[in-house]
Amino acid sequence: MGEAKSAGDWQTWRVLIIGLLVVAALIGGALIARALVASTPAAEESGRPADALAQSADECVVCHRSATPGIIEQYAISTMAAAEVRCTDCHQVEADYPGAVEHEGVYVLGSPTTAKCQRCHSAEVAQFYSSRHSLPAYVAYAGTQGLSPEHLAMYAAIPEGSFAPDKSRNALFAIEGPELTEFACETCHSVGDPAVDGSVGQCQKCHLRHTFSLEQVRKPETCNACHIGPDHPQWEIYQESPHGIAYMTMGHTWNWQAEAGTLTVEDFPAATCALCHFSGFGASGTTHDVGDRLTWYLFAPISERRPGWQDNMVRMQNVCRACHNQNFIADFYQAADQATLAVNDYVIESDRIMKPLKDRGLLTTEPFDEPIDYTYFELWHHWGRTAKFGVWMQGPDYTQWHGVYEVLSDLAELKAMAAEKLAGPREP
Amino acid sequence: MLAAIHPRLAIVRRLPLTRDQCMLLMAAVNEIFLGIDTYLAHLISGTIRPNEWIPIVFGLAAGLALLVAGLIAIRNRPLATVLATIVLLASIGVGLLGAYFHLVRAILPTAALGERVSIDLLVWAPPILGPLTFALVGVLGISAAWVESPPDSGVLALSERRRLRMPYSKTRAYFFWVSMGSLATVISSVLDHARTGFANPWLWIPTAVGVFTTVVALALGFLEHPRASDLRIYFGSMLLMILVGLVGAGLHVSVDLTEMNVLVIERFLRGAPVLAPLLFCNMGALGLIVLLGPDQPD
Numbered sequence: 131m132g133e134a135k136s137a138g139d140w141q142t143w144r145v146l147i148i149g150l151l152v153v154a155a156l157i158g159g160a161l162i163a164r165a166l167v168a169s170t171p172a173a174e175e176s177g178r179p180a181d182a183l184a185q186s187a188d189e190c191v192v193c194h195r196s197a198t199p200g201i202i203e204q205y206a207i208s209t210m211a212a213a214e215v216r217c218t219d220c221h222q223v224e225a226d227y228p229g230a231v232e233h234e235g236v237y238v239l240g241s242p243t244t245a246k247c248q249r250c251h252s253a254e255v256a257q258f259y260s261s262r263h264s265l266p267a268y269v270a271y272a273g274t275q276g277l278s279p280e281h282l283a284m285y286a287a288i289p290e291g292s293f294a295p296d297k298s299r300n301a302l303f304a305i306e307g308p309e310l311t312e313f314a315c316e317t318c319h320s321v322g323d324p325a326v327d328g329s330v331g332q333c334q335k336c337h338l339r340h341t342f343s344l345e346q347v348r349k350p351e352t353c354n355a356c357h358i359g360p361d362h363p364q365w366e367i368y369q370e371s372p373h374g375i376a377y378m379t380m381g382h383t384w385n386w387q388a389e390a391g392t393l394t395v396e397d398f399p400a401a402t403c404a405l406c407h408f409s410g411f412g413a414s415g416t417t418h419d420v421g422d423r424l425t426w427y428l429f430a431p432i433s434e435r436r437p438g439w440q441d442n443m444v445r446m447q448n449v450c451r452a453c454h455n456q457n458f459i460a461d462f463y464q465a466a467d468q469a470t471l472a473v474n475d476y477v478i479e480s481d482r483i484m485k486p487l488k489d490r491g492l493l494t495t496e497p498f499d500e501p502i503d504y505t506y507f508e509l510w511h512h513w514g515r516t517a518k519f520g521v522w523m524q525g526p527d528y529t530q531w532h533g534v535y536e537v538l539s540d541l542a543e544l545k546a547m548a549a550e551k552l553a554g555p556r557e558p
Numbered sequence: 559m560l561a562a563i564h565p566r567l568a569i570v571r572r573l574p575l576t577r578d579q580c581m582l583l584m585a586a587v588n589e590i591f592l593g594i595d596t597y598l599a600h601l602i603s604g605t606i607r608p609n610e611w612i613p614i615v616f617g618l619a620a621g622l623a624l625l626v627a628g629l630i631a632i633r634n635r636p637l638a639t640v641l642a643t644i645v646l647l648a649s650i651g652v653g654l655l656g657a658y659f660h661l662v663r664a665i666l667p668t669a670a671l672g673e674r675v676s677i678d679l680l681v682w683a684p685p686i687l688g689p690l691t692f693a694l695v696g697v698l699g700i701s702a703a704w705v706e707s708p709p710d711s712g713v714l715a716l717s718e719r720r721r722l723r724m725p726y727s728k729t730r731a732y733f734f735w736v737s738m739g740s741l742a743t744v745i746s747s748v749l750d751h752a753r754t755g756f757a758n759p760w761l762w763i764p765t766a767v768g769v770f771t772t773v774v775a776l777a778l779g780f781l782e783h784p785r786a787s788d789l790r791i792y793f794g795s796m797l798l799m800i801l802v803g804l805v806g807a808g809l810h811v812s813v814d815l816t817e818m819n820v821l822v823i824e825r826f827l828r829g830a831p832v833l834a835p836l837l838f839c840n841m842g843a844l845g846l847i848v849l850l851g852p853d854q855p856d
Contacts, residue, residue, distance in 0.1 A: 413820035
């Protein structure tokens with residue numbers, strides 16, 4: 131009778147028992163497999179991306195593996211290669227395409243333009259076109275001459291394009307000449323060059339070809355290629371800021387390959403350049419417009435509020451709020467606004483010192499041909515900007531000793547120089 | 559079968575639709591949701607390529623066509639069956655084609671031999687099982703569109719003269735279908751959650767429930783005469799699937815809302831997919847419809 135009862139129990143619960151056994155077996159097996167994989171030394175090496183082109187028969191790959199093997203090695207481990215984007219998808223064009231060159235029976239662009247990137251990344255290119263990294267970067271060294279009506283319209287629609295462009299243009303570019311500027315100003319500012327096909331900019335300035343690595347473009351070292359040095363030392367300021375210290379000490383543990391647009395503090399527990407200015411983070415969406423979250427024209431001699439700065443501020447503060455409370459953020463913004471205005475006052479004072487010289491014709495018409503031009507220029511272009519960047523990025527040494535102190539020093543020097551000029555030539 | 563689970567459930571027999579009609583209605587709704595889901599999924603890259611529009615347009619069109627077929631069936635059942643069969647066969651084609659496209663994105667045909675297929679690629683590439691849902695819905699719809707006569711005989715009446723004897727009754731075939739659907743759901747869920755490395759141990763719950771439901775439905779398919787206890791366990795597992803789906807959808811929304819509960823569309827597109835957990839609900843609902851029985855309503 132007992133046997134009959136147990137057989138009856140089995141009949142009643144057979145589906146449940148089988149189901150639970152399979153669940154236990156599968157999940158147990160998965161956990162064991164997971165533990166085994168984690169304890170295998172080879173697991174540490176599995177982070178290296180697969181070589182998607184190792185045995186490719188594509189004629190571009192086959193030939194360039196000998197001609198330019200570095201490019202093939204870089205592209206082979208890229209997500210673009212894994213997604214089966216071929217060399218010809220970006221390089222090959224029609225014979226009559228502007229800038230096309232004949233190559234092995236086809237026509238190609240040696241360096242694909244933004245128009246080629248735009249075919250797949252239309253939203254990113256549209257955001258980039260609205261940014262300071264596009265035409266304003268070019269106009270800052272080359273001016274607006276030669277731009278097409280479409281380019282001029284695009285430039286005028288960009289906030290930086292409508293803000294005193296001539297005033298901010300650097301005359302040193304013309305003085306130094308193309309032999310030098312090709313290796314100097316243009317190296318960074320060509321990020322916004324117009325291309326012969328009418329598109330604007332060079333995506334590959336930040337997204338280094340041919341790997342197009344998410345990690346590479348997210349790391350602050352990529353930005354330091356240009357944002358470094360006395361006029362805009364963002365890299366140096368970042369290194370001494372709490373955010374930079376967190377990156378330098380713990381950045382190797384962060385999730386650099388995390389899915390774009392879904393980043394949280396679990397991926398990036400402190401800010402990087404990309405996180406504040408580009409990444410979708412907290413309640414702000416991804417953007418390729420580097421000015422989209424900025425409230426001031428900090429690059430200008432006398433900083434003014436940007437158009438729609440309140441919206442920009444909300445977007446930036448949405449990022450800040452992932453780590454900081456609103457009181458902290460509001461206090462910081464209020465103090466940084468005041469500091470920005472204080473630096474403005476110094477630059478206004480330098481203008482006041484220079485005004486009588488200009489009014490009385492005591493300055494030459496040529497820029498950068500006498501010492502006072504350099505002192506007057508460096509006061510705002512180097513030290514004034516550095517002080518403001520230092521404030522907003524929390525780099526105290528750059529706010530103080532490489533910023534405000536140098537402004538004060540130049541003001542004293544400027545006063546002496548101006549007084550000397552106003553006094554007229556000394557008696558022999 | 560519902561009455562065998564609990565006498566009070568016999569009240570469901572008053573539904574105006576037959577089990578097959580309910581299944582076809584679910585197939586139509588599924589096609590529409592698949593179109594919407596595919597649209598959202600294909601938006602992730604920012605640009606929808608021409609061939610990526612195929613499942614989007616097809617899903618919406620197929621869903622509407624099936625609803626129209628349902629209306630036609632009121633007056634002309636044979637015509638409706640032909641129309642539905644064409645749409646559902648096309649759905650199978652779209653599903654298989656999509657699975658192929660997704661599969662070739664998950665393998666590296668010209669990579670070194672040991673690197674052509676990797677877990678990382680399978681996890682991060684477009685989901686291979688995603689498009690197969692179109693094929694599954696196609697198979698389900700065809701199963702529902704073809705009349706079984708007499709009920710539970712396994713004989714399908716393709717036309718007045720042509721009949722096809724299947725190895726299993728429609729009820730058992732539906733159990734198998736629910737099992738395969740649950741399997742696809744659980745594999746899809748595992749691959750999605752693998753992106754997070756299963757860091758959150760609660761993620762094992764949908765996996766366990768999905769596997770359990772797959773096994774239970776499969777067992778019901780193999781049993782020629784399931785007992786009331788078998789049906790009760792099956793019924794419970796379907797309710798669990800629905801519960802997991804609802805809780806999962808809520809959790810996915812909460813993850814996408816960010817820490818400050820702010821709605822950022824980008825996070826819904828690229829973050830935790832809100833519609834994905836509802837696939838558990840979908841399978842649970844389909845599993846429950848099977849229990850309506852072949853002769854419902856009287």
